[in-house]
Amino acid sequence: MAEVTAATVKELRERTGAGMMDCKKALGETAGDMEAAIDWLRTKGLAAAAKKAGRTAAEGLVGVSVRGTRGAVVEVNSETDFVAKNEQFQDFVRTVAELALDGNGDVAALAAARWPEGGTVEEKLTANIATIGENQSLRRVGVVEVSEGAVVSYVHNAVTAGLGKIGVLVALEGNGDKAALEALGKQLAMHIAAANPLALRGEDLDPALVERERAIASEKASESGKPANIVEKMVDGAIAKFRKENALLSQLFVMDNKTKVEDVIAAEAKKTGSQITLAAYVRFQLGEGIEKKESDFAAEVAAAAGVREPA
Template identity: 45%
Template structure:
């Protein structure tokens, strides 16, 4: 049996970030083989991750990256917002976002197979779970390409709480593109323009607006005009080009972009945790339960 020295333990700790006793146990289990010890920790880390599978990961960071004519945007979730301040987690988000740009993945599983850090995205995620001790998962991503005649606008808000990637077609004005990205972060449009809104969504909103007008006791001949006005207002609120530009509310985003000789081709906006039902936790109760164990 190989001797497990303090130097070996330290080396394994530096490589994996686990505690001293976990590093020593792993080395003992594999008779001092460093590579096998790393695999052993990843395997046990996987076991820990499986135990965390029922937890809700609704915090974390969104990342955005641009390299030439390729841009990428990701959201990686954790259980608590404290993790977003963790240097390893921040690097993980950066590495995964860059890996998405370098590869051409179609699914989350494709992303996990990409090279990142010292291994793949999957092993880097697992290593983060092992060290940080929380459920950590890649929730979503997007990879966008443009031409030399277009401009990317990339913007990170609140240190990674919101990330935006927009493409302006027909201009190289990156400053204008970034201004639009900042607007998108603040105003949260759903579509570039109202013609992208599905008939199903229009029908649903019309039904809601009709019920509202009737419940207000308005005469039937007034209801139709009210619905038309309110629908136009609704479409303007969710359509990027019709929103008042945050840097100059006297003009719409569409008019601002038109003045630059450009059009908005597409945008992606990720806000961490949006759409995830967060579980309310009683922190004091949780601590007491841990003490009793």
């Protein structure tokens, strides 16, 4: 009997496009025989899902769910926007967001979580691929929590309650009026959806991203012909501006475009007579970072028919 390892599961998944848990089960059922495992997946009706696994899934939905002082946001992708309007797909995303509340933000753990009606999340997803007829994937999950205060969600371009194109969670620590915290959280979430901050604070920005900006600023400054010490100051100024404009707390609040977000929070804390801390936030925008495959339908049809395009 061949050993079932993470490497063999990965290989089977790459060869078939089937779900991770399905691949693991297939190898277990076939004593680790790779070819037999492929056949096992086919006999279980997973071949249809496997054939679709190579297609780019960059559409879909972002779903949010909040329970008490804990919130979760998930992104589930599909090939076309049409599927986002499918009630079966919407129910799946909604349920996954609720299940994510009991997790730690790990996608693999969420995929392996128990589905309410039996099986796992990944098994349910695989079944959906087969019945809906499009490749789908559970791409990512985020979870925030506070010990005391409020976690507020906001969905931009919502197609239905809790589901849309942009999902935001805001975690506010505080022991003041709950309604005031909720109202502030909603405004901050709307700001985050619009302004797309890259980090909570300037020092939290990705070092690689900062260095990239520094290289660009340095090249621009060096073209000015100014002395090296002046060029250095110009670069430092550009980086300081970049940090300020891309860190949430130092961004100008979109509601008035003149007050920094951290000052908005401080003003609300003073107004309510209680301490308020923006502990964390998560912003998921559907498909961000996914390279969509562009296709020319007319050219594809012509190619299939053996017709050459005019030179």
